[in-house]
Every structure is written in structure tokens, then in C-alpha cells.
Amino acid sequence: MEVVVKAITRNPSLLTYDFHNKMKPVIATYNELGVSRKDLIPMLLSRPTLIPRTSLNDGKLDYIRKTGISKNSKMYKYVVILIAILRIETICEKLANFEKFGFSEDEVFGLFGRSPLILTLSIDKVQRNMTFILGTMKLPTSVVLGHPFLLFCNLEAVLKPRVLLARKIQDMALIPQIKGPAMLRALRMKEKRFVKAFVNCHPKDVAYELMKFYSSAKDVKRLAEAVKD
Structure with missing residues (x-):
């Protein structure tokens, strides 16, 4: 009850859901799966629709098990809740999308367990990034x-x-050079740090040429959008 009161106090929209027939059973379900009430509060606040969208069956419970994630993991609550609110058809589509790029089912579920927010990415987003990673960057799926x-x-x-x-x-x-492990580090850098590390570290004339090239590469999308308009 305490978790509900705290959540409602901070997000009154939760009052639109029937407490005894809807909210209480959902909270109990998550508790049984090992998601603590403390963890549920921020989830309910950020995603009030978690209540009506939660649906768990044997198939989804099997998916959670296949991720291999421990209940002690900080990611566990995200795995459980995301799988619970997604339609099983949607999960299957996301799984199949990864398999098209050569991942095995076990690898995909393991990926969902380590980085559950991948389940929130659109199929198109994953397709575009994977096509570039494998086709242009020539990186293996293991990376x-x-x-x-x-x-x-x-x-x-x-x-x-x-x-x-x-x-x-x-x-x-x-x-x-930006290659190998340095490439992965470079891709994670904030923009300012990246430019400082790989552009501004050179003499002014060289840095100017590199920055012009880099800016041009980033403006390709804007140019394409302008042409469409």
C-alpha cells in the first residue's frame, strides 16, 4: 500500500486506475518476481501506463529466464518490466531482427539481459545501426x-x-589514429572531448581541414532533409 500512496502523491494520474482490481494485482505480480516496492515507485512515476500494459504469461516468464539475469542485478527490474509491458509479438519481432544479422537466440536474450533498454529501440534504429556497424565499420557481431x-x-x-x-x-x-579499441572509446566520447582529442590536437591548418570535413559529414543529413522539404 505504501508504494502506491507514494506513487499517487507524486503522480495523481495513477488514480485513474482501479486500485483493487488493477493496481494491486500488478504490484503483487512484480513483487513475486523479485522487483521490490522501492524499485516500483520510480517506475510507476515515469511510466503510469505500466499498470494497464503489464501482462505476464508463461512465454514472457520464459523470456525473462532466457536473459540469464540474476535477481540481484541492477538491470533485473528493467528486464522484467520491459518484457512485461511489451507485446509478445513485439518481442519476437525484435528478436528476429537481431537474428537477421547473425546473432543466435541465446546471444540476443543475453544482450537483453545486459542492456535491457535495447528493447526500447525501434526495429528501424537497430537495422540502420547494425547495417553500418557490420557493413561499413566491418565489425563482427561479437563487438x-x-x-x-x-x-x-x-x-x-x-x-x-x-x-x-x-x-x-x-x-x-x-x-x-582512431582505430581498434580507440574507435570504441572515441564513439563514447562527448563531442567536445572528441574534437579536442582528435581534431584540435593538430596544428591549426590541419585542425581546420579536419573540422571542416567533420562538420560537413555531420551536415549531410541536414542537407538531405532540406532537399526533401
Whole structure:
């Protein structure tokens, strides 16, 4: 009861749901699965629709088990809640989408367990990023399994321009190079830090040329959108 009162106090919209027939059973279900009441409060506040959208059956419970995630993991609550609120058809579609790129079912569920927010990514987003990662960057799927942040990267603002800049730097035989582990670190950097580390570290004339190239690579999408308009 305490968890509900706290949640309603901060988000009155929860009052639109029947407490005894809807809210209480859902909270009890999550508690039984090992999601504490303390963890439910912020979830209910950020996603009030969690109440009506929660649906768990044997198929979904099996999916949770397949992720291999421990109840002691900080990610456990996200795995349980995301699988609970997604339609089973949607989960199957997301699973099949990854399998198209060569991932096994076990690898995909393991990925969901380590980085559950991947379940919130659209199929199109995953397809575009994976196509670029495998086709242009020439990275194996194992790298994505170890570095799931690649799936969240903005393709047009981060992945493409930074990879293109890395090739430009390589063509100009400049140091430092952006390849191997350095590429993964570079993709995770904030923009200011990235520019400082790989552009502004060079003499002014070289830095100007690199920045012009980098800015141009980032503006390709804007130009394409302008043409469409």
C-alpha cells in the first residue's frame, strides 16, 4: 500500500486506475518476481501506463529466464518490466531482427539481459545501426555483444561522421589514429572531448581541414532533409 500512496502523491494520474482490481494485482505480480516496492515507485512515476500494459504469461516468464539475469542485478527490474509491458509479438519481432544479422537466440536474450533498454529501440534504429556497424565499420557481431552502446549511438550525428573522420585521419597519416579499441572509446566520447582529442590536437591548418570535413559529414543529413522539404 505504501508504494502506491507514494506513487499517487507524486503522480495523481495513477488514480485513474482501479486500485483493487488493477493496481494491486500488478504490484503483487512484480513483487513475486523479485522487483521490490522501492524499485516500483520510480517506475510507476515515469511510466503510469505500466499498470494497464503489464501482462505476464508463461512465454514472457520464459523470456525473462532466457536473459540469464540474476535477481540481484541492477538491470533485473528493467528486464522484467520491459518484457512485461511489451507485446509478445513485439518481442519476437525484435528478436528476429537481431537474428537477421547473425546473432543466435541465446546471444540476443543475453544482450537483453545486459542492456535491457535495447528493447526500447525501434526495429528501424537497430537495422540502420547494425547495417553500418557490420557493413561499413566491418565489425563482427561479437563487438556489439560486448559494446551494446553502439546500438544506441546516433547514426548520423555520431557513428557516420566519426568513422569517416577516422578514415580521413588515416588517409592523412596523422597521429593519433582512431582505430581498434580507440574507435570504441572515441564513439563514447562527448563531442567536445572528441574534437579536442582528435581534431584540435593538430596544428591549426590541419585542425581546420579536419573540422571542416567533420562538420560537413555531420551536415549531410541536414542537407538531405532540406532537399526533401
